[in-house]
Amino acid sequence: MKTKRLGxxxxxxxxxxxxxxxxxxxxxxxxEAESIATIHHAAEIGINFLDTSDAYGMGKNxxxxxxxxxxxxxxxVIATKFGNIRLPDGKLGANGRPEYVTQACEASLRRLRIxxxxxxxxxxxxxxxxxxxxxxxxxxxxxxxxxxxxxxxxAAPDTVKxxxxxxxxxxxxxxxxxxxxxxxxxxxxxxxxxxxxxVAYSPLGRGIFSGAITGPNSLAEGDRRRxxxxxxxxxxxxxxxxxxxxxxxxxxxxxxxxxxxLAWVLSxxxxxxxxxxxxxxxxxxxxxxxxDIILGLEELAFLDEAISPGAASGTRYPAxxxxxxxx
Numbered sequence: 001m002k003t004k005r006l007g008x009x010x011x012x013x014x015x016x017x018x019x020x021x022x023x024x025x026x027x028x029x030x031x032e033a034e035s036i037a038t039i040h041h042a043a044e045i046g047i048n049f050l051d052t053s054d055a056y057g058m059g060k061n062x063x064x065x066x067x068x069x070x071x072x073x074x075x076x077v078i079a080t081k082f083g084n085i086r087l088p089d090g091k092l093g094a095n096g097r098p099e100y101v102t103q104a105c106e107a108s109l110r111r112l113r114i115x116x117x118x119x120x121x122x123x124x125x126x127x128x129x130x131x132x133x134x135x136x137x138x139x140x141x142x143x144x145x146x147x148x149x150x151x152x153x154x155a156a157p158d159t160v161k162x163x164x165x166x167x168x169x170x171x172x173x174x175x176x177x178x179x180x181x182x183x184x185x186x187x188x189x190x191x192x193x194x195x196x197x198x199v200a201y202s203p204l205g206r207g208i209f210s211g212a213i214t215g216p217n218s219l220a221e222g223d224r225r226r227x228x229x230x231x232x233x234x235x236x237x238x239x240x241x242x243x244x245x246x247x248x249x250x251x252x253x254x255x256x257x258x259x260x261x262l263a264w265v266l267s268x269x270x271x272x273x274x275x276x277x278x279x280x281x282x283x284x285x286x287x288x289x290x291x292d293i294i295l296g297l298e299e300l301a302f303l304d305e306a307i308s309p310g311a312a313s314g315t316r317y318p319a320x321x322x323x324x325x326x327x
Contacts, residue, residue, distance in 0.1 A: 001014050001015065001045065001046025001047065001288070001291075002014070002015040002291060003015060004197065004270070004271075004273060005197075006077070006119065006149060006170050006171060006197050007149065007168070007169065007170030007171055007195060007196050007197045008149075008168045008170055008195055008196075009119075009148060009149040009170045011077055011118060011119070011148060011149065011170075012077075013048060013049040013077050013197075013273060014046055014047045014048050014049050014273075015266070015273060015291055016047060016049075016262070016266075016273070016274055016275070016276070016287060016288055016290065016291060017047065017049030017050065017051055017199070017273055017274070017275035017276075018038075018039065018042045018047055018049065018050055018051065018275065018276075018277070018278070018284065019051045019201060019202075019275040019276060019277030019278075020035075020039070020050055020051060020052045020056070020061055020064070020065055020277065021051070021052070021053070021056045021061065021277050022277035022278060022279055023035040023038075023061060023064055023277075023279045024057075024060075024064065024279070031279075032064060032067075034279055034280065034281075035064060035068070035279040036064070036067060036068040037281055038278065038279055038280060038281045038284055039065070039068035039069070040068065040072075041281040041284055041285070042076075042284060043072065043075040043076065045284075045285065045288055046288075047284070047288060048075060048076050048077050049076075049077050049079070049273065049275065050065060050069075050076050050077070050078050050079065051079045051080075051173075051199070051201070051275045052065050052078070052079070052080045052081075052112075053080055053081035053082075053084065053121075053123055054080065054081065054082055054104060054107065054108050054111070054123075055081065055084040055085070055123060059107070059108075059111050062080060062108055062111040062112050063111050063112075065078065065112060066111060066112045066113040066114070069112075069114070070113065073114060076118075077118045077119065078112065078114065078117060078118050078119070079117075079118060079119035079120075079121065079151065079171075079199075080108050080112065080117055080119075080120065080121070081120070081121040081122070081123035081151075081153060082095075082100075082101065082104035082105065082108065082120070082121075082122065082123060083095050083096055083100070083101075083104065083122045083123045083124055083126060083134075084123035084124045084324075091320055092124075092320045092321060092323075092324055094123075094124040094125060094126040094127075094324065095126055096122060096125065096126030096128075096129040096131070096133070096134035097126070097129055097133075097134075098129075098133055098134065098136065098137035099137075101134060101137035101138055101141070102137065102140075102141070105117065105120065105141050105146055105147065106146075108120075109146065115145075115146075116145060116146055116147065116148060117146065117147045117148070118147075118148045118149070119147075119148065119149050119150075119151050119170065119171055120138060120141065120147040120149075120150060120151065121150075121151035121152060121153045121171070121173060122134055122135075122138070122151075122152050122153065122155075123153050123154075124153065124154060124324045124327070125152070125154070125155050125156075125159055125324075125327040127327055131155075131159050131162050131163045131166070132162060132163075132166045134163075135150065135163045135166040135167050135169075136166055136167070138150050138167070139166070139167035142167075149168075149170035149171070150163075150167060150168070150169055150170060150171075151169060151170060151171035151172065151173060151199070152169055152171075152172050152173070153172070153173040153174065154173070154174050154175075154324065154325045154326060154327070155172060155174075155326075155327065156326045156327055157186045157187060157190050159327065160172055160187075160190060160191075160194070160196070161190070161194075164194055164196070169194070169196055170196065170197060171196060171197045171198075171199050172187065172191055172196050172197075172198055172199065173198075173199040173200075173201055173275075174187060174198075174200070174201070174325075174326075175200070175201050175202045175316060176188075176198075176200035176201070176202075176203060176265060176268075176272075176274075177200070177202055177203045177204060177205040177209065177261065177265060178205060178209060178242070178246065178261055178264055178265075178303065178307045179205045179208065179209075179230075179239065179242055179307060179311060179312035180202070180205065180312070180316055181309040181310075182309075182326070183198070184268075184309065188268060188269060188272070191271055192269060192271050195271075196271070197271055197272075197273055198269070198271050198272045198273070199273050199274075199275055200265050200268075200272060200273070200274040200275065201275055201277075202276075202277075203261065203262055203265045203274035203275070203276050204258055204261050204262065204276050205261070205312075206225055206228070206230075206231070207225070208230075208231075208239060208240070208242070208243060209243060209246055209257055209258060209260075209261035210256075210257065210258045210283075211243065211246075211247060211256065211257040211258065213231075213236075213240070214240070215236065215237075215240070216231070216232075216233050216236060219231060227318055228314070228316065228317060228318065229314030229315050229316075229317075229318065230312055230313065230314040230315070230316060231314075232314065234313075235313040235314035238313040239312055239313055239314070242306075242307050242311060242312065243257060245302065245303065245306035245307065246260050246261055246303070246307075249299060249302065249303065253293065253299075255289070255290075255293055256286055258276075258283075258286060258287065258290070259286065259287070259289055259290040259293050260290075260293065260295075260303075262274055262276060262287060262290035262293075263290045263293035263294070263295050264295060264300070264303055266290065266291070267295055267300060
């Protein structure tokens with residue numbers, strides 16, 4: 001397994017990580033045993049980079065990860081997040097207050113049953129708190145030995161610069177895939193300039209480029225993607241057409257559409273690490289195979305022309321979620 005240094009830290013992460021959000025309780029029900037087996041299989045094939053958050057299942061995802069890594073902590077680089085909260089009225093909010101940073105970290109450490117978090121992200125930026133104050137509190141967690149390095153999620157370039165000037169940021173995470181290319185104009189080049197690892201979540205377009213979604217009925221009742229505009233019927237029919245050129249290229253190269261989509265993300269720069277989510281070991285194995293897929297200049301140009309920036313129909317989150325991005 002190829003590895004990459006995580007920003008300016010001394011941590012080495014696998015060139016593809018494992019997003020744990022899709023494990024039981026978020027998109028759809030699933031067998032916990034299968035998810036734990038998948039996390040174990042990740043270590044067996046050299047994937048050591050696990051991504052979770054205190055917001056996934058209200059902490060239950062962290063608890064699942066804890067059960068999976070018990071007795072084999074050294075096999076993994078564990079990333080978790082704080083600050084993406086539900087307000088009393090049910091709307092989405094963010095909390096970056098310094099005292100909350102400390103409380104959230106202590107709670108995540110307890111749920112994960114570990115002594116130190118390898119990479120600690122602010123999940124969503126809190127505009128009511130200067131980023132310098134939030135990152136300052138996060139840096140004190142490093143001084144206390146509770147965290148190894150810091151990250152931000154869905155932060156705008158100016159926020160990243162201010163945060164990085166306060167304390168070196170090792171990773172920036174935003175959504176990035178063939179149908180979500182917002183980061184290309186500013187965030188990707190900024191990360192390269194600052195020496196920050198860019199962590200691409202939902203690199204398979206929340207499953208659209210896996211090839212398994214053929215229409216609204218592909219999503220189970222209760223699947224949260226049903227709430228996302230891109231997966232609602234009129235938009236979905238248009239968006240499924242974006243998968244066709246990926247299928248075409250996959251057939252020509254003798255691989256899966258998912259591997260093509262991941263290989264495209266990997267081609268965006270040496271500082272890019274995608275973290276596709278899955279709870280199935282066979283999907284994980286296939287995702288890892290994307291590292292062996294080399295896309296030539298003509299193939300990259302074919303994909304860029306077929307799925308240009310802004311080609312997707314619908315926003316990537318419902319209205320409330322969109323307000324929390326790029327702050």
